[in-house]
Amino acid sequence: MLNTKPNIASPDDFYEALIALHGDLTPEQSRAVDARLILLLSNHIGDAAVLRQAMARARQGIEPAGHDTILAARA
Amino acid sequence: MHVDYQSLRFDYRRSPDQSAGSAARHPVVVVGAGPVGLAAAIDLAQAGQRVLLLDDDRSLSSGSRAICFAKRTLEIFDRLGCGEAMVEKGVTWNLGRVFHRADPVYSFDLLPEGGHRRPAFINLQQYYVEGFLLERAQALPNIEIRWQNKVTAVSQSAEAVTLTVETPEGEYRLSADYLVAADGARSPIRRAMGLESKGRSFRDRFLIADVRMKADFPAERWFWFDPPFHPNQSVLLHSQPDGVWRIDFQLGWDADPVAERAPERVIPRVRALLGHDAEFELEWVSIYTFSCLRMERFRHGRVLFAGDSAHGVSPFGARGANSGVQDAENLAWKLALVLRGEAPDALLDSYDSERVAAADENILNSTRSTDFITPKNEASRAFRDAVLDLAKDCAFARRLVNSGRLSLPSTYRNSPLNTPDEDAFEGAMLPGAPALDAPLEGGGWLLDRLGRDFTLLHFGEAAPVVDGVRVVNVTPGEDAQGLAARRYDARPGTAYLIRPDQHVCARWRRLNPAKLRAAVDRATARVPEMAAC
Structure with missing residues (x-):
C-alpha cells in the first residue's frame, strides 16, 4: 500500500535537496537525473503493487496530449 | 563434404496430378520449404503420414537470415533426425555480453548448468538449416516435394480444402484434408484467403x-x-x-x-x-x-498457419525461426493423429490456442526488448540511458538492461490438453512444460528415450505394466547423477505423461491406469470437457 502520509522527517530539507540537484542542469540533464532517481528509489521500494499505485497517482489529472512513435502494422 | 546450399537449384518436374481430370486428393499439403514447412513435413512423415510439400521457388534461403537456433529447436531437430548435423556445423554459444559505450556492463549465461546434450544456442546460417532439413526430408519416402509450385487460390468445404497451383506449365488443382501454410511473412495463402496479420511497427532501421x-x-x-x-x-x-x-x-x-x-x-x-x-x-x-504482429487465429478450418505467416517478432531474441519450428512440432503430431482417425478434428483447435499463447509470449518479450533498444519517446530514452548508466555499479539495473530476451520454449500452462495436478510437485516440469533433458548412464540422453508417440516416463526400479502407452522407465542406477530425478522432482513411483512433442501433459506420484487413460484421452481431445457435477 502506497504510503501518502507524512514520512519524511525534515520535509523542507528534503525539498531543498531535491531542487538543488537540478540547480545547474539543462532540462535534458535534469531528465537524466530524475530517471536515475526514479529507478534507484523504485528498486529500493521493490513492492510491485506500491510502485503501480505510485505510477497511477503520478499520472492522475494529466490529460494525454502526446503519442509515441509506434505505428500500426498490417500484413 | 561441403555443399554450397545457397547455389542449389531444384528442378520443376511435372506431376501426374497436373494431368488428372479432377483435383488429386492428398491427406496433407504443406506450403513453404523453409525451416517451418520442412520441419512440419518431416515430423508428419516420421509419424507415418504421406506429405506433399509445395514451394513457389527452386532454391533454399539466399543470405544467412535467421542464424540463432535455440536449445529446444535443436532438440526438435534431434527428433527429426538432423540435430547432430546442425550442431556439428554450427557455432555453439551460451554467453551474451552487453557493453555501454566502451565498457562491459552485463553478461548472461543462457545455460548455467551442465547435464544437457544441447547448448543454449548455435549460430548457423539459415541455408544450412534448410539444407540439412531438406536432405532429411529427401531421405523419407513419404514426402514428395514439388518446386516452382505456387498456390494462388484456396477454398474449403466441410470435406476438403482445394488449392489452385501455378507452375511453369500452367495451373492445376489439388485437394487435401488439411493445408499447412508455412509460406512466410508475406504469406500468399493468408492474402488469398483475405486474412491479415496485425500488430505494431517500430520506427527504426x-x-x-x-x-x-x-x-x-x-x-x-x-x-x-x-x-x-x-x-x-x-x-x-x-x-x-x-x-x-x-x-x-x-x-x-x-x-x-x-x-x-x-x-x-x-x-x-x-x-x-x-x-x-x-x-x-x-x-x-x-x-x-520490424514489427510485432500476429494473425488473430492460426487455424482457419482446414488451413493451419505456422511460422512467419502466423506471427512476426523483432529479431532481438531469436524468436522468429525458433517459434516457427516449435509451431511445426506442435501441429505435426496432432495432424497425424487426426488424419489416422485416432483423434477428433477438435484436437487441432489446441494447436491454435497453444501456439497463439506462445506467439503472445514471444511478442511480449520482443516488444519489451524493442522498447529498450529503440526508445519510443523521450521518456523511454531517458530511462534506457539511466538504466545503462546505473548498470555500471548497481546490480539491480543490470537486470533491467534488455538487449533481447532470448528464445525459450513456451509452457502451455492453460492448455485444455493438460490434466491438472492432483499431487504436489516442485520445479519446472508442470503440465504444459517442454520436457527437460538429462544425462543417463552409458552416455544416453533422456529426451532420446522418449518416443514419437505418447510416452509414460516412470521413475523407479521397475517399469510398470501399462496398456496402450509406451513406457520409459528411469532407474536410480541409470540416473546416476540424479539430474533426471531433480529436474522432474521425481521419487520412486513418479510418472509423467509426455506428448509426442515432448511436452508434459500429466503427472502423478503413483500411477493409476484409469487416470492415465483419462489423461491420454484429454491430451488427444477424445473427451469433451467434463461438466462440473
Missing part, C-alpha cells in the same frame, strides 16, 4: 552486414549500446560458421534504406568496428525494419 574474415572474437553474443565506433545507436555481433560474422547496426528511422545497402556505405561502418586495416569481405547485406 537496421543494417545487417555478414562479413567473412579472420577474427578472434569469442563465440559469444556481443551487444553494444552507443559504442564509440557507432555513436548513439546499437550494434550486435554474432559468430557464424565458415568465418562469417553477423554485424547488426542500428541506423535510426531517418536512414535511407537503399543508400545504406551500398558497399561504400557499409564498409566504413564495419571498419569502424574492426579497425581500419581489417581485412574482410561482405557476404550479405540487408536493411530491415
Whole structure:
C-alpha cells in the first residue's frame, strides 16, 4: 500500500535537496537525473503493487496530449 | 563434404496430378520449404503420414537470415533426425555480453548448468538449416516435394480444402484434408484467403552486414549500446560458421534504406568496428525494419498457419525461426493423429490456442526488448540511458538492461490438453512444460528415450505394466547423477505423461491406469470437457 502520509522527517530539507540537484542542469540533464532517481528509489521500494499505485497517482489529472512513435502494422 | 546450399537449384518436374481430370486428393499439403514447412513435413512423415510439400521457388534461403537456433529447436531437430548435423556445423554459444559505450556492463549465461546434450544456442546460417532439413526430408519416402509450385487460390468445404497451383506449365488443382501454410511473412495463402496479420511497427532501421574474415572474437553474443565506433545507436555481433560474422547496426528511422545497402556505405561502418586495416569481405547485406504482429487465429478450418505467416517478432531474441519450428512440432503430431482417425478434428483447435499463447509470449518479450533498444519517446530514452548508466555499479539495473530476451520454449500452462495436478510437485516440469533433458548412464540422453508417440516416463526400479502407452522407465542406477530425478522432482513411483512433442501433459506420484487413460484421452481431445457435477 502506497504510503501518502507524512514520512519524511525534515520535509523542507528534503525539498531543498531535491531542487538543488537540478540547480545547474539543462532540462535534458535534469531528465537524466530524475530517471536515475526514479529507478534507484523504485528498486529500493521493490513492492510491485506500491510502485503501480505510485505510477497511477503520478499520472492522475494529466490529460494525454502526446503519442509515441509506434505505428500500426498490417500484413 | 561441403555443399554450397545457397547455389542449389531444384528442378520443376511435372506431376501426374497436373494431368488428372479432377483435383488429386492428398491427406496433407504443406506450403513453404523453409525451416517451418520442412520441419512440419518431416515430423508428419516420421509419424507415418504421406506429405506433399509445395514451394513457389527452386532454391533454399539466399543470405544467412535467421542464424540463432535455440536449445529446444535443436532438440526438435534431434527428433527429426538432423540435430547432430546442425550442431556439428554450427557455432555453439551460451554467453551474451552487453557493453555501454566502451565498457562491459552485463553478461548472461543462457545455460548455467551442465547435464544437457544441447547448448543454449548455435549460430548457423539459415541455408544450412534448410539444407540439412531438406536432405532429411529427401531421405523419407513419404514426402514428395514439388518446386516452382505456387498456390494462388484456396477454398474449403466441410470435406476438403482445394488449392489452385501455378507452375511453369500452367495451373492445376489439388485437394487435401488439411493445408499447412508455412509460406512466410508475406504469406500468399493468408492474402488469398483475405486474412491479415496485425500488430505494431517500430520506427527504426537496421543494417545487417555478414562479413567473412579472420577474427578472434569469442563465440559469444556481443551487444553494444552507443559504442564509440557507432555513436548513439546499437550494434550486435554474432559468430557464424565458415568465418562469417553477423554485424547488426542500428541506423535510426531517418536512414535511407537503399543508400545504406551500398558497399561504400557499409564498409566504413564495419571498419569502424574492426579497425581500419581489417581485412574482410561482405557476404550479405540487408536493411530491415520490424514489427510485432500476429494473425488473430492460426487455424482457419482446414488451413493451419505456422511460422512467419502466423506471427512476426523483432529479431532481438531469436524468436522468429525458433517459434516457427516449435509451431511445426506442435501441429505435426496432432495432424497425424487426426488424419489416422485416432483423434477428433477438435484436437487441432489446441494447436491454435497453444501456439497463439506462445506467439503472445514471444511478442511480449520482443516488444519489451524493442522498447529498450529503440526508445519510443523521450521518456523511454531517458530511462534506457539511466538504466545503462546505473548498470555500471548497481546490480539491480543490470537486470533491467534488455538487449533481447532470448528464445525459450513456451509452457502451455492453460492448455485444455493438460490434466491438472492432483499431487504436489516442485520445479519446472508442470503440465504444459517442454520436457527437460538429462544425462543417463552409458552416455544416453533422456529426451532420446522418449518416443514419437505418447510416452509414460516412470521413475523407479521397475517399469510398470501399462496398456496402450509406451513406457520409459528411469532407474536410480541409470540416473546416476540424479539430474533426471531433480529436474522432474521425481521419487520412486513418479510418472509423467509426455506428448509426442515432448511436452508434459500429466503427472502423478503413483500411477493409476484409469487416470492415465483419462489423461491420454484429454491430451488427444477424445473427451469433451467434463461438466462440473
